[in-house]
Amino acid sequence: MPQPALTLARLSEALGLPEQSLLALVVNCDAAPDPTLVALTVEEAARRLGVGRTTMYALVASGEVPSVTIGRLRRVPAEALKEYVAGRTQAASSTAALAA
Known part of the structure; x- marks a missing residue:
């Protein structure tokens, strides 16, 4: 059974973070x-x-x-x-x- 794609929206919802905050964390993780x-x-x-x-x-x-x-x-x-x-x-x- 194939797994549904993990989108940024679903991940942010699961973590309880706004999408923009999650995206900022990912982009700046090694800054x-x-x-x-x-x-x-x-x-x-x-x-x-x-x-x-x-x-x-x-x-x-x-x-x-x-x-x-x-x-x-x-x-x-x-x-x-x-x-x-x-x-x-x-x-x-x-x-x-x-x-x-």
Whole structure:
């Protein structure tokens, strides 16, 4: 027996939410990272930097971006990303100054 299609209207009715509110939740679910996190997964850190997962793992493995082990988990301190970007910005500006 085929299941009836689950439409946005039926889902919003089942959840007791207006359709527009449900649609806003779905559209904005990945919009902003949680600013309260102190330590991020490697995937979350990659997303914040705007790089791929493989690139982020390479940065962590090389030590360019520091990470910590918590139990069996690898985490990247959120502050380490800011320091990494600041260091890359300084390196880029000093290289540009030498070229001029």
